[in-house]
Amino acid sequence: MTGESVPLEVIRRPELTPDALRDALAVVAPGRLDEMQVRKDEAFARAVEWQSLSPVRSWVLIWAGDIEIARRPDLSARYAWAQERLEHEDPALAWEALRELSAVLAEALEAVRA
16 A cells, blocks of 8 residues: 555546446536537537547547546545636636646546546
C-alpha cells in the first residue's frame, strides 16, 4: 500500500459505449438523460454529414468525462466548488476557479482514457 487514498466511487466506471454510458448516467444524473439523447442524435447526424466518426468519439468522451465527475465525490466536489466561483466578483478567485475546473476536466478525461 502506498498510503494514497483511493477515491470512493458512486458506481464503477462504465465502458465507453453509448448503452453503458446511458446506464451509468441513469444512476448518477438521471435528469440529464434527455440532454444526453439530444447530444447523441446531434453527434450521429454530424458523423453522417461529415462522413467521420469524430463527432461520435467526441460525444463518448464528453459524456464519459461528465459521468466520471459525477461518479467520484472528490471530483464532483471540486467541480461544484469551481462552478460556483467562475463568475465571482474577485477576478483572482474567478481565475482560481477556472484553473480548478480545467484541472477537474483534465483529470476526468485522463481517467476515462486510461
